[in-house]
Amino acid sequence: MVSNSQRSQELANQEILRARHCHKEPQNSLKVGGLFAGIGGIELGFKRAGFEISWANEIDKHAAITYKLNHEHTLFEKDIRKLQVDEVSKIDILTGGFPCQAFSIAGYRKGFQDDRGNVFFEILRFIDALSPQVIFLENVKNLQSHDNGNTFKIILNELQERGYFIKHKVLNSAEYANVPQNRERIYIVGFRDKDAYNRFSFPQPIKLTKSVNELIDDEVEERFYYTSSRYYDQLKQEMKRSDTVYQWRRKYVRENKSKLCPTLTANMGTGGHNVPLIIDKKDIRKLTPRECARFQGYDDNFIFSDKMALSHLYKQIGNSVTVPVIEAIAKEIKKALRA
Numbered sequence: 471m472v473s474n475s476q477r478s479q480e481l482a483n484q485e486i487l488r489a490r491h492c493h494k495e496p497q498n499s500l501k502v503g504g505l506f507a508g509i510g511g512i513e514l515g516f517k518r519a520g521f522e523i524s525w526a527n528e529i530d531k532h533a534a535i536t537y538k539l540n541h542e543h544t545l546f547e548k549d550i551r552k553l554q555v556d557e558v559s560k561i562d563i564l565t566g567g568f569p570c571q572a573f574s575i576a577g578y579r580k581g582f583q584d585d586r587g588n589v590f591f592e593i594l595r596f597i598d599a600l601s602p603q604v605i606f607l608e609n610v611k612n613l614q615s616h617d618n619g620n621t622f623k624i625i626l627n628e629l630q631e632r633g634y635f636i637k638h639k640v641l642n643s644a645e646y647a648n649v650p651q652n653r654e655r656i657y658i659v660g661f662r663d664k665d666a667y668n669r670f671s672f673p674q675p676i677k678l679t680k681s682v683n684e685l686i687d688d689e690v691e692e693r694f695y696y697t698s699s700r701y702y703d704q705l706k707q708e709m710k711r712s713d714t715v716y717q718w719r720r721k722y723v724r725e726n727k728s729k730l731c732p733t734l735t736a737n738m739g740t741g742g743h744n745v746p747l748i749i750d751k752k753d754i755r756k757l758t759p760r761e762c763a764r765f766q767g768y769d770d771n772f773i774f775s776d777k778m779a780l781s782h783l784y785k786q787i788g789n790s791v792t793v794p795v796i797e798a799i800a801k802e803i804k805k806a807l808r809a
C-alpha cells in the first residue's frame with residue numbers, strides 16, 4: 471500500500487520534473503546521445519551547458535530507475551551490444567563515461583575476446599553509424615598508463631582513423647568544479663572539424679571556496695553512524711578532525727590532509743572499503759548518499775528513490791561524474807562549435 475507520505479513524495483518529484491522540463495532549450499540546439507549513462511551526470515552537465523539530450527543507454531536497472539526519475543528523454547535500458555544503431559536518432563555529440571575496467575590489449579589483438587573491455591568498441595559502432603560532430607569520453611586517470619600506454623594509444627588511433635582531432639586532459643574536480651572532492655579523471659574530446667578543434671581548450675581552473683562542512687547535514691538517520699562497528703575504537707583513535715573526510719580502507723583509515731573528500735568510488739557502499747567517513751557533532755559516521763551526491767556537484771533537487779537500497783545509491787554516485795566539471799567542458803565545446 472502506498473502511504474500518504476510516499477504519495478506526497480511522488481507528487482513532489484513529479485512537480486520537480488515538470489518544473490525542470492518547462493525550461494526549453496533554444497531551437498536548433500545541439501543534440502546529445504549518451505552511452506553508459508548511469509544516472510546521467512554527463513547528460514546533466516551538457517544540459518546545464520545548453521545542449522539538448524536526445525537519448526541515452528544504460529544496462530543497470532537500478533541506475534535506470536534513478537535516471538528516469540530525473541530525465542525525460544528516451545532511455546534505452548539494455549546492453550549496448552543489443553542496442554541497434556537504427557533505434558537511435560541522429561545526434562551532434564556522442565558521450566560515454568565507459569566502464570573503467572581497462573580492456574586488455576591482448577584481448578584486442580585476439581579479436582576483441584575480452585568481454586568487459588569490448589564495450590569501448592561498441593562506442594565505435596555508434597560513431598561509424600552516426601558520425602557525430604563531437605565525441606566526449608570520460609574515464610579514470612589510469613587509462614593513460616594501462617598496459618604501458620598501449621590501451622590509450624589504441625583508443626586515440628581508433629578515433630583518429632575515423633577522422634577526429636583529439637584533445638585530452640586530466641582534471642581534478644577540486645580544481646575545476648568548486649567542490650571539495652579529490653577526483654582526477656581523464657576527459658577526451660574529439661572534433662570532426664579541425665577549426666573547431668583548434669578553437670577548443672579545456673576550462674581554466676577555478677578557486678575552491680566550498681568547504682567539506684558546507685556539504686554535510688546537521689542531522690542524519692542513526693543507520694549512518696559507526697557507533698556499533700567493531701572498528702569503532704580504532705576509528706575514534708585515528709579520526710580527530712571535523713573539517714575533512716576520511717576514507718575507510720578495509721583495515722585502516724586514511725585522512726585527507728588537504729581537507730577534501732577522497733575520490734568517491736563505486737564500491738564505497740559495499741564490503742567496508744573506500745567508505746567516506748566524517749566526525750560530526752554527534753559521532754563518527756559515513757556520508758549519506760545525498761551528501762556524496764553534493765560532492766559530485768548534484769543539486770538537492772536531483773531525485774533518489776527512498777526505496778532504493780543504499781548500496782545501489784552509493785554505487786551510482788561513485789560511478790558518476792562531477793557534474794560542474796562536465797558542464798564547464800561542455801561550455802567550451804559549445805564555444806568551439808560557435809553554437
Ligand SMILES: C[S@@+](CC[C@H](N)C(=O)[O-])C[C@H]1O[C@@H](n2cnc3c(N)ncnc32)[C@H](O)[C@@H]1O
Binds near residue numbers: 509569589789790
Ligand atoms: C562509469 S559508469 C558511467 C556513469 C555515468 N557517467 C553517470 O554519470 O552516472 C559506466 C556505466 O556503464 C554501464 N554499462 C556497463 N556495461 C554496459 C553495457 N554492456 N551496456 C550498457 N551499459 C553498460 C554501467 O552499468 C555503468 O552505469
